[in-house]
Amino acid sequence: MSHSPSAAPHFDSAFRARLFDLFSWRRDVRRFRAEPLPLGMLERFIEIACLAPSVGLSQPWRFVIVGDSGRRQAVMDNFESCNADALLSIRYAAPKLAGLREAPCHLAVFADHATVVGRGLGQRTMPETADYSTVRAVFSIWLAARAEGVGMGWVSILDPVIIGAILDVPRDWRFIGYFCLGYPQAEDDSPELERLGWEQRQPVGGCILRR
Amino acid sequence: MSHSPSAAPHFDSAFRARLFDLFSWRRDVRRFRAEPLPLGMLERFIEIACLAPSVGLSQPWRFVIVGDSGRRQAVMDNFESCNADALLSIRYAAPKLAGLREAPCHLAVFADHATVVGRGLGQRTMPETADYSTVRAVFSIWLAARAEGVGMGWVSILDPVIIGAILDVPRDWRFIGYFCLGYPQAEDDSPELERLGWEQRQPVGGCILRR
Numbered sequence: 001m002s003h004s005p006s007a008a009p010h011f012d013s014a015f016r017a018r019l020f021d022l023f024s025w026r027r028d029v030r031r032f033r034a035e036p037l038p039l040g041m042l043e044r045f046i047e048i049a050c051l052a053p054s055v056g057l058s059q060p061w062r063f064v065i066v067g068d069s070g071r072r073q074a075v076m077d078n079f080e081s082c083n084a085d086a087l088l089s090i091r092y093a094a095p096k097l098a099g100l101r102e103a104p105c106h107l108a109v110f111a112d113h114a115t116v117v118g119r120g121l122g123q124r125t126m127p128e129t130a131d132y133s134t135v136r137a138v139f140s141i142w143l144a145a146r147a148e149g150v151g152m153g154w155v156s157i158l159d160p161v162i163i164g165a166i167l168d169v170p171r172d173w174r175f176i177g178y179f180c181l182g183y184p185q186a187e188d189d190s191p192e193l194e195r196l197g198w199e200q201r202q203p204v205g206g207c208i209l210r211r
Numbered sequence: 212m213s214h215s216p217s218a219a220p221h222f223d224s225a226f227r228a229r230l231f232d233l234f235s236w237r238r239d240v241r242r243f244r245a246e247p248l249p250l251g252m253l254e255r256f257i258e259i260a261c262l263a264p265s266v267g268l269s270q271p272w273r274f275v276i277v278g279d280s281g282r283r284q285a286v287m288d289n290f291e292s293c294n295a296d297a298l299l300s301i302r303y304a305a306p307k308l309a310g311l312r313e314a315p316c317h318l319a320v321f322a323d324h325a326t327v328v329g330r331g332l333g334q335r336t337m338p339e340t341a342d343y344s345t346v347r348a349v350f351s352i353w354l355a356a357r358a359e360g361v362g363m364g365w366v367s368i369l370d371p372v373i374i375g376a377i378l379d380v381p382r383d384w385r386f387i388g389y390f391c392l393g394y395p396q397a398e399d400d401s402p403e404l405e406r407l408g409w410e411q412r413q414p415v416g417g418c419i420l421r422r
Binding site for chain 1: 279
């Protein structure tokens with residue numbers, strides 16, 4: 001093969017300690033400052049997202065940067081409606097569940113189920129791997145953003161079909177999630193839901209089985 | 212609130228450049244050296260995985276460390292069978308699709324759909340967010356492993372129901388993926404499927420829409 005990679009990087013213990021800090025201090029942010037992100041920053045994060053592993057190198061991720069105020073409002077309306085239903089059904093003492101109104105940046109992410117890129121490799125028994133590939137791309141953005149002091153929040157209390165219609169995307173695109181990005185009002189190393197007493201982190205040992 | 216976080220870390224440009232290297236040099240590894248991982252390393256990676264964001268703090272991830280040679284063989288048999296079917300249907304000139312035989316470490320990951328942790332918050336309109344949360348945990352392992360020179364490969368050519376049966380896990384656990392971990396035979400900054408001519412990386416601009 002003519003391919004010759006550049007020299008592989010060595011990641012030292014100082015880097016790994018910072019990486020651990022990054023995982024620890026990454027939050028699902030709901031409280032944003034209004035200050036906009038620097039021009040081109042989101043596109044840079046999306047470039048990083050495209051380095052994520054995808055099944056059969058299918059790269060099914062599709063990123064929709066939502067800037068139109070009418071569409072943003074329609075998404076917020078859908079959130080309000082779905083959240084009202086959820087409040088009725090699970091009766092939670094609503095923590096703040098979205099930062100849609102304040103966040104300077106809205107990003108919707110889809111998985112293209114019609115792409116021929118990757119030629120279907122690896123998806124036959126588990127077609128959901130296209131969605132999982134897209135989730136890895138999203139999580140790459142989350143980490144890259146946090147490393148620049150930018151917070152991200154995942155909004156899942158939405159109707160996937162309605163969001164697809166609001167954003168006028170192809171029917172074969174499956175909605176993965178809607179994200180707010182912006183500078184957070186505060187930084188923390190524990191989840192807000194834990195601080196609010198909604199739920200606690202579970203002991204790691206409890207999620208490991210040996211077979 | 213009595214909660215007082217420790218001082219938030221600042222991630223400088225040197226760290227961010229290394230983080231970019233980490234994303235660039237993370238590979239979906241198929242070729243492993245037989246050398247085992249140091250004792251306790253996988254458990255450390257799982258601790259990092261548990262820092263991933265989960266819907267409603269539900270922490271649905273379940274990790275099954277597969278050490279039993281009979282079960283490993285049964286998983287490999289299932290891979291061979293599913294892969295033979297796939298070869299018939301999509302006629303690919305089989306690249307190496309799994310490192311199951313050589314990898315010192317086998318890890319199966321599931322999402323517990325019956326957990327009450329998180330009390331269902333955020334999952335009503337999109338129950339698949341439990342699976343997506345688990346995928347983020349998996350990708351955390353992938354990155355943490357790469358930072359220690361350890362490679363990871365995702366095996367998706369498997370039958371989820373049969374894998375659940377082989378590993379004797381609760382029925383409410385949904386199979387997310389089966390992973391090989393070990394030291395890679397080689398390091399590279401381009402995907403093996405690209406080097407083999409299977410597929411190419413797509414231009415980033417093509418996956419961005421503005422609405």
